[in-house]
Amino acid sequence: MASGATGGSQLSAFCAVASFLWLGHSIESHQLIEQPRVSSILVLLTAGAFSYAASHFWQWLPGSNGRFDDEGGSLRPAPASLPKRPRRYFLPVLIAAIIFRLELFHRVTAGLQCSSPGVEAFLPLVILFYELLPGRRARVGSTKEPEEENDPGRTTWDDVADWVAESKQSLTISTFFISLGAYLASSQDMRSTYICTSFDNSTLVRSLQWLGLFLDGVIVILLWRVLAWARTNKSRLISLSVVFLASAVGSGFLYTSLRMFLPSVPLSHHFKGIDALYVFDVVTDGFAVAVLFVSASLLTTEKTPLSLVGIFTFISGLVVGWGKLKLTGGAENTMHGVAYLAIVLICLGTSIFVYANNIQRVVLIHRTILVALMFISLIAATIVAFSNNRNDYLFEHPIETMIFKARTNYDRYLTHAAASKFLPVAVNEYKARYGGRDPPPGFDEWYKYAVDHKSPIIDDFDQVVHDIRPFWGISPSKIREDIRRVAKEPGIALLKVANGTASHSLSRDSEHAMVMDELVKMANKFAQHLPDMDLPINLDDRPRVLTPWEDVRRFTEKAKKKGFGKFLTKREEEEEPTSQPLDLLQPSSSISVRKFQEMTALTCPPGTATRAGIHWDVRDFCLSCVRPHSKGTGIFLSDFAVSQSICHQSDLFHLHSFFFTSPAVPPLRDLVPVFSRSKTSSYSDILIPIPTLDEVLNKANTQPDTSDFDLKTPALYWRGAQAPQVTDELLHGGHQERLVHLVSDNSSSSETLMLIPQNEVRSRAAYERVPTSLLNFLLPFDIGFSSVSSSSSEDSPNEFTTRGSTLPPSPNPLQNQYLLSLDPSPGSSSSSGSIPFTTALKSTAVPLSSTLFVSWYTTRLQPYLHFIPLDIRFHSLHATLAYFTGLKGKASAADRLGNTKGAMINGREVRLKSRTEEAKWIAEQGAKWAGSALRREDEEVYLFRVLVEWGRVVREDRDEAKYVAGAKEAKEVKG
Structure with missing residues (x-):
């Protein structure tokens, strides 16, 4: 019993x-x-x-x-x-x-x-x-017997x-040991940049x-x-x-x-x-x-509450402590010895605790065996801690390594993107890239246009193929029907190509008429080579087509059959989903932020972090969200393309203004054709180069900056405008708000991760946590809002208004050596003093970019060669800028009276040399490449390629329509 x-x-x-x-x-x-x-x-x-x-x-x-x-039994002692x-x-x-x-x-x-x-x-x-x-x-x-008390042995x-x-x-x-150990194990996480305001x-x-x-x-x-x-x-x-x-x-x-x-x-x-x-x-x-x-x-009748609570605390603390200990020696865990001390305290405390509480077994393990396991865990923790600490030092900076790799990758990209020197070679390259499918009719005219306009990119138009591919799974008649319905949506204009001439559907008094005029002017340079078609152009700043992942995958799988183009049978056409008519969505209708986030999450594959739910822990840094695009480089961004995908970054719903600003017009859930200027990875819009109104108005004044890099101010410059409607989420997690708060933070508790040299004899560095206020003093930041919104609630007062942290735009921002480009807050004013990324790229300054949006030219740029990428969390901002500007010769906060020997960091003098030559080289490479691959002619070549590809998709005989080699013009070929 x-x-x-x-x-x-x-x-x-x-x-x-x-x-x-x-x-x-x-x-x-x-x-x-x-x-x-x-x-x-x-x-x-x-x-x-x-x-x-x-x-x-x-x-x-x-x-x-x-x-x-039992219910009628006698009392048990x-x-x-x-x-x-x-x-x-x-x-x-x-x-x-x-x-x-x-x-x-x-x-x-x-x-x-x-x-x-x-x-x-x-x-x-x-x-x-x-x-x-x-x-x-x-x-x-x-439980000793009385005679055991007097045992002489x-x-x-x-x-x-x-x-x-x-x-x-x-x-x-x-x-006390168990509690303190569990506390040390769980309290050393890096903090996120989500703002704890003074309110x-x-x-x-x-x-x-x-x-x-x-x-x-x-x-x-x-x-x-x-x-x-x-x-x-x-x-x-x-x-x-x-x-x-x-x-x-x-x-x-x-x-x-x-x-x-x-x-x-x-x-x-x-x-x-x-x-x-x-x-x-x-x-x-x-x-x-x-x-x-x-x-x-x-x-409850066999254990005390302390026994149960102590066991739970011991188990959870040991699991967390070991998780931290395995990260010791890298950027993920810089608190050397804390995780080890936590495991030591938990192991010692548990060994005593089971006897002090007379716990014979913990779950299924006898306490004698448990104590032995604690001893083994202690020995293992000692070995892991010391072995990881030996690998703590870096002898080559991750940015230096990535710059070297970027040069190699760029050479490979150019070879791969512009291998075709003759039209037959380009046709064969097209077939090789896209599963044996022939180029579309008009491909020869496009090729001639690209060569005549000296396009450095001939073969690499994977973004175009990626955007258009799912529509091969929809019948042409359905696509044309969707275009007619989409045209009735607010913010949508039609670019019409008929009889070799392009035009648009907007009236002359429309605010977007000038933008469409410019787009029509571009299209008319090659419209005579295009079939008749209508293109819905999105004139809003936000992309529009937010189709669930399952639908996009279903259409893409159809498209993969028979080289993208499978002639749909009558049964398959009937199986195509019918949706609510798009013109039933009135311009005044809108959706909540929560609903918008849920719709965005559904664009990710099942099993991904974002599809599972929003990351709720805004206090702590989400390490799992960063690892996929920072693998092997500590805190520095190593894969810019992966960093723009939200599906592994569920915390971004709290860290970017785009995701907690309700769209004025609900996104379209069906896969319908909409051509947009930019989009995030969640959207299914088709990218084309659409000029902004500012670009059209300032076209005559956009002269490239040719001033010498060495004569520029060695500062990182950014200006922005807050969104007109300030919400609680925006003030705490807005990407622009977090940036301004981070570089002006003077609190004593805030710390930032830095890669700090350990001596002057050898090139050895290690990650350390440094007071953020000290770094803000040491590094040359010129960052602030040019205007902030006065609209806020009593529960969410605008901290940036109350502390007066606005800065006027620089009269000549291009005279700074480093220019930061961010995604604008939805609805914010364009006259904020911010510098468009392409403008920064064409200048002789170093562009730093932190963005989730992709444009038609994104895949043409090589990170760490043409620009410096930054994670949207900004945890690597200080370390990245310090790599180029250095810390040597900077006075520390404690030595403001003139000591410029070095920066006093964590109790010692640190000399971090500047790498101005590397920065200058990146600025030159970016400007040179932008001057050859991001010209107006390159926009036209890209638009021409999109329209040639799209022209085949909307044809009823698209599976047979192809470019015929040797013909003077593109013709459709039957059979």
């Missing part, structure tokens, strides 16, 4: 630990966190239902059966760890504490960027404080073992965290005292279900009541909807919560 009870309790412990780990691992990837209030209520209701259902099978459940063997009998008011107080704790959780989550990490690790100390209060019953101590080790098992000091020390009241947020920690202790203790005195397992589980259900109802009532008395907060809660995935997450999380608490409740 005892053996069965022991096995049952171990099974309960295993279920409790397993459900705890599963919840901790999976909760961030669930969409429940996006709707925390509604989700928490539903999870509590589900957990209550599961707990009540479990009460009907109480005979089958493992563990102790309450205070009675209470173990020494059984608490005092609970008071009548304990149950309502417990429910009230849970409701209040959930409200505190939501408040802290709303200000998560200002919170402190790792506070939860101190819960065992809160429980310990209760355990040591005067009047508490004696803890389970040693006892040794010093026996006395030490008795002290560990019985003294309050050993219990206190072990609990967020970080002191209040952190106070609420500690109050929440105290409430956690109250809830654990009250729950233990209530459940431990239940008569049977059945009554225990019914009590647990009552707690869950009453807490859910109370939380819902409190939430509704607060919204009724807070008119500034909408009463209605945007709800994604009860889809299958959401229901699945609610059910699985509710089940896991029920398993966790049911399993813990079955152990």
Whole structure:
């Protein structure tokens, strides 16, 4: 019987630990966190239902059966760890504490960027404080027989073992070690650049965290005292279900009541909807919560709450600590020794803790074996820590390496992109690139136009093929029907080609007429070689076609059959999805930011981070989001193309203004043809070179900057304008707002990762955390808003307005050596003093670009050769600028009176030499390439190529239409 009870309790412990780990691992990837209030209520209701259902099978459940063997049995002697009998008011107080704790959780989550990490690790100390209060019953101590006390053969080790098992000091020390180790393991993450503003009241947020920690202790203790005195397992589980259900109802009532008395907060809660995935997450999380608490409740008469909480803290702390230790020696973990110290404290604390609490087994492991495992873990941690520290130093800067690789890649690209010197070679190259498919009719005229206009790119038009490919899976008649419907959408104009002449559909008084005039002028240079067609041109700044991944994939798979062009059968045409007529979407209609983010997430493949849900932890740096495009280079961006894909970067929904600014016109969900100036990786628009209104108006004044690089000001310049409507999300996570806040941050707690030289004898460097305020003083930033919005709410005052952080645009911004280009905030003014990327590229300054948008020319540029790429999180901004400008000769913040020997960083003088020659070379290469590959003629060549390819897609006989080699003109060939 005892053996069965022991096995049952171990099974309960295993279920409790397993459900705890599963919840901790999976909760961030669930969409429940996006709707925390509604989700928490539903999870509590589900957990209550599961707990009540479990009460009907109480005979089958493992563990102790309450205070009675059965409902009519005799009283079982209470173990020494059984608490005092609970008071009548304990149950309502417990429910009230849970409701209040959930409200505190939501408040802290709303200000998560200002919170402190790792506070939860101190819960065992809160429980310990209760355990040591005067009047508490004696803890389970040693099980020695009286004669063992007077055994003359006892040794010093026996006395030490008795002290560990019985003294309050050993219990206190072990609990403190576990809590401190878990705190060190979880509190050393890099912070994200999401802003904690002066209006967020970080002191209040952190106070609420500690109050929440105290409430956690109250809830654990009250729950233990209530459940431990239940008569049977059945009554225990019914009590647990009552707690869950009453807490859910109370939380819902409190939430509704607060919204009724807070008119500034909408009463209605945007709800994604009860889809299958959401229901699945609610059910699985509710089940896991029920398993966790049911399993813990079955152990209440055998374990103290400190035992359970200590085990949970030890396991989670050790997992996190080992995860950090494996990263020691690189940019991901620069806190040398902290992760190692965390593991040491946890291993030592756990070894003492299991004896001090008389825990015979932890889950299924005997405590003797567990202590041995802790010793092995300690040895392994020592080996890993020292071996990783040896590889801590870099002898070649990652940017230097990437610049060298960029030269090699550029040479290969030119060979690959312009291999065809004659038309027959170009035809063969086309077939080789695109699965044996023949070029379209008119290809020879396009080739002649490209050669005559000295285009450096002849063969590489993969962006065109990528954009148009899915439309080969749609019948030409359906495409033409979609074009007629799209033309009725707001912000859409038609570029018409008929009888060899191009025109547009806008009236002369339209604000976009000049832009369309310029586009028509470009098309008319080669329109005589084009078939009749209509092209919907998107004149908005935002792209328009946001088609779900499944639809794009389905059409692309159709297109891959028979070399992209499969003549659709009647059945396949009938299977093509019919959609709501696009002209039913009125110009005044709009969608919420949350709905827009959900639509964007659906453009990613299943299983990707963004498809799974929005990254909710805005406080900590998302390391997994950065690794795919920074692999092997620490904090520096190594793959610019991958960095522009959002599907592995779920945190971008909180870090870029585009994703939390509601579009004025809803995106089109069907795959329809819309030709746009730029787009993100989520959109299915077809890219073409559409001039902006500023470019048209300033065409005569756009002379390339030819001034000498050495005579320019060695500063990084940027100006921008805030979006007209300031929201809470924009002030905290807007990419422009984060940039301005980062370079003007003077707080003592902010730190930035830098690659710092370790000595002057050898070229050896290592990653270190440096005060951001010091770097802002040392590095030459000329960054600020030229104008900020005065529109803000009382809850979200505009910090940039209140602190007056606007700077006037420079009269000649091109006289700076470094020019930063960012995506503009949606709806912001174009007269902000910002420099277009192409203008910066054509100048003799070094362009630095941080963007998620691609344009027609993006694939033509080589990062680290023509420009310097930056991650949108800006965590590498200071280190990248320091690589070129250096730190040598800069005065530190502590030496403002004239000491220019070097920069005092982390207590030592650091000399980081400048690489002005490399910067000058990049500026020259960018300007040279832009002058040959980004000319007006190159825009025309690209547009001509798009129209030639599109002209075949909309033909009924597109599968047979092709360029015939040797003909004087392109003709369609049957069969």
